[in-house]
Amino acid sequence: MGRHGFALGGRVVRGVAVLAVGLGAGAVSTIEVDPRVADAARSALHAAGYAPEVMCGDGSFGWSAAAPYDRLLSTVPVRDIPPAWPDQTRPGGVIVSPVSPLLGGGAIVRLTVGDNGTASGRFTRSAAFMMLRRQRYAAAPVDDYLPGEWPGDAEQSWTEPDPETVGADWPALFACALALPDVYYRRNDYGPGRTWWLFDTAVTSWATVDSVPGQPRFEVHQSGPRQLWDEMATAHHRWTAAGRPGYDRYGLTVTPTGQTAWLDDPDTPVSGRDAAG
Structure with a gap:
């Protein structure tokens, strides 16, 4: 040394x-x-x-x-x-x-x-x-992203990656986090499953994904100039395609x-x- x-x-x-x-x-x-x-x-x-x-x-x-x-x-x-x-x-x-x-x-x-x-x-x-x-991040209130009632002007779609599965796999979550350095998440229990909320630090875009156990696909809502869940799903796909490094x-x-x-x-x-x- x-x-x-x-x-x-x-x-x-x-x-x-x-x-x-x-x-x-x-x-x-x-x-x-x-x-x-x-x-x-x-x-x-x-x-x-x-x-x-x-x-x-x-x-x-x-x-x-x-x-x-x-x-x-x-x-x-x-x-x-x-x-x-x-x-x-x-x-x-x-x-x-x-x-x-x-x-x-x-x-x-x-x-x-x-x-x-x-x-x-x-x-x-x-x-x-x-x-x-x-460097501790102070997130903006959800109302700054979503004025009014959910889902506001969000577009609905469906996805196959389960956010709970991604979140439980640290290497996978780490890979997504490196690819999306300006995105953070919150999650809360909802009905039989759990809802993931994704936000960007620029306070322009948000997305939700409902993780329901046993389902083959999961409901997505996205709003803003960025499709945050699509970006995260793409990052996860690239991690998988690279051999799950x-x-x-x-x-x-x-x-x-x-x-x-x-x-x-x-x-x-x-x-x-x-x-x-």
């Missing part, structure tokens, strides 16, 4: 202590957003005989005072890798972080920073933790202007509305 290590999340006292043993306490910095937790972590580390730098602050901004780092480890998921992280990691350095797309199915990504500041790498395994505070076939490339998810190779992007359907 390199000379400087940076960890986000003061809750992982044991992990920071291990880094301090391996690198030397002076080569480890850690940051925690909650001042009480940061103080408790600092006290626990000192009591155990370790004195890494423990700061209180927003980890999405990193910690420029001790940069550049050889390794940056986050113990809180993000939807988007903060630009400060690659900026504060030296070329050849590594960033490891859980990534939790808005739609669901989170996984850990391992990125290597290039000479041009771009970071790229593959996902390794599933993961679910508490989201970085700055696991996390390690997907990767992420982060540039100063954004991030792109890909399958097998950075030249085969899956993220973004166009790629999804």
Whole structure:
């Protein structure tokens, strides 16, 4: 491991202590957003005989005072890798972080920073933790999408993929989430089954799918310029056609202007509305 290590999340006292043993306490910095937790972590580390730098602050901004780092480890998921992280990691350095797309199915990504500041790498395994505070999504009220009574101006159709089956399969949901980074869902019990609601973050489109056990097809309503369930069904079909790939076939490339998810190779992007359907 390199000379400087940076960890986000003061809750992982044991992990920071291990880094301090391996690198030397002076080569480890850690940051925690909650001042009480940061103080408790600092006290626990000192009591155990370790004195890494423990700061209180927003980890999405990193910690420029001790940069550049050889390794940056986050113990809180993000939807988007903060630009400060690659900026504060030296070329050849590594960033490891859980990534939790808005739609669901989170996984850990391992990125290597290039000479041009771009970071790229593959996902390794599933993961679910508490989201970085700055990136927690506050959804708009349903009435902002659907003024008046349901189904409003929605078009009715039918589908074969069961949203409950898709949602119960984390690799499948993860693949759909990477393809549709600006879509989220809610669900509620309805009659004999469950209704899935899909929304876009631009507050322009919505869809519902009624999952009823034992049925061969499921009722869909969609409204707005985007047909959100059609996009999700297309993403799921492409995941199936690709051989139901696991996390390690997907990767992420982060540039100063954004991030792109890909399958097998950075030249085969899956993220973004166009790629999804």
